[in-house]
């Protein structure tokens with residue numbers, strides 16, 4: 649197969665819109681699908697997505713649509729809806745996407761109830777589709793504006809990963825390829841939970857030293873989890889693991905970190921999202937559940953899950969972490 653001609657994007661939120669702009673900047677024709685016909689028509693006309701990505705102009709090569717059929721001819725489809733909505737979003741495309749169309753999964757999370765990663769959900773729904781995952785340190789607003797960014801793309805089919813990475817790379821987006829899909833998915837899902845923890849520490853004004861300690865110990869639990877669930881340490885040291893952890897734990901631009909900030913400052917967890925998606929809040933329970941199932945110690949993620957559920961106060965969570973037995977590093 650030669651260079652890609654058309655990219656389809658399922659999901660017109662912040663990340664879908666940003667990736668549509670990045671693909672257009674790399675010379676592709678892009679069909680950006682939004683489920684809401686009015687929002688799609690407004691975006692097509694105004695060339696903006698004011699609700700999810702205000703102030704960013706959609707590049708000319710993007711056509712915005714609410715007709716799923718428009719994506720039937722796309723050579724590659726990026727799936728860019730939150731993890732909890734992957735099933736319902738794909739249901740709208742049943743029978744429309746050819747079985748051989750590669751799907752690039754761009755969500756970072758674990759499905760509640762099933763404890764499945766995005767690639768496992770999609771395997772259930774479209775077992776025949778070639779699948780890759782894309783993740784790494786990348787704020788939608790940065791990517792949409794063409795600021796320099798690097799991400800990882802992995803597929804069990806390494807040749808497919810290599811081709812998609814080349815096709816999706818552009819003037820400001822470098823896409824590194826690999827074959828460790830599970831490692832990339834683990835990094836993206838876990839860093840959101842850990843960023844909530846670091847946000848809480850900042851919101852509680854516990855100091856910069858505590859933030860660094862929590863980020864580093866969070867990375868240690870991420871590595872333990874990856875080892876138990878088939879992710880390669882090398883992957884977790886890269887963009888989709890350490891890279892994204894550092895970005896998300898260090899910036900109020902992150903919705904997960906900001907959720908933690910508000911909780912740390914005293915807002916009850918249920919009121920603290922600010923109306924924005926924070927994938928870590930949905931993933932925390934599933935991550936902890938999976939970790940327990942293989943006896944992986946994840947005290948920071950456990951603490952986040954308990955604070956979100958309201959079963960532990962922030963102070964109890966901090967005290968609990970500080971009182972853990974001392975051990976070798």
Ligand SMILES: NC(=O)c1ccc[n+]([C@@H]2O[C@H](COP(=O)([O-])OP(=O)(O)OC[C@H]3O[C@@H](n4cnc5c(N)ncnc54)[C@H](O)[C@@H]3O)[C@@H](O)[C@H]2O)c1
Nearest residue numbers: 660661662663664683729730733736737755756787788925
């Ligand atoms: N925003 C970022 O900077 C960023 C960067 C990298 C990865 N991500 C990941 O991308 C995923 C999506 O995040 P986002 O920032 O675009 O979220 P968002 O809240 O900005 O947008 C979510 C979009 O998904 C759509 N959607 C929800 N349920 C749907 C359904 N059932 N069918 C069709 N569409 C549906 C919504 O209408 C909305 O357009 C998340 O997993 C997030 O972690 C986001």
Ligand SMILES: O=P(O)(O)OC[C@H](O)CO
Nearest residue numbers: 784785786787902903904
């Ligand atoms: O705003 P967040 O916390 O969802 O983070 C966005 C991206 O995942 C950062 O890489």
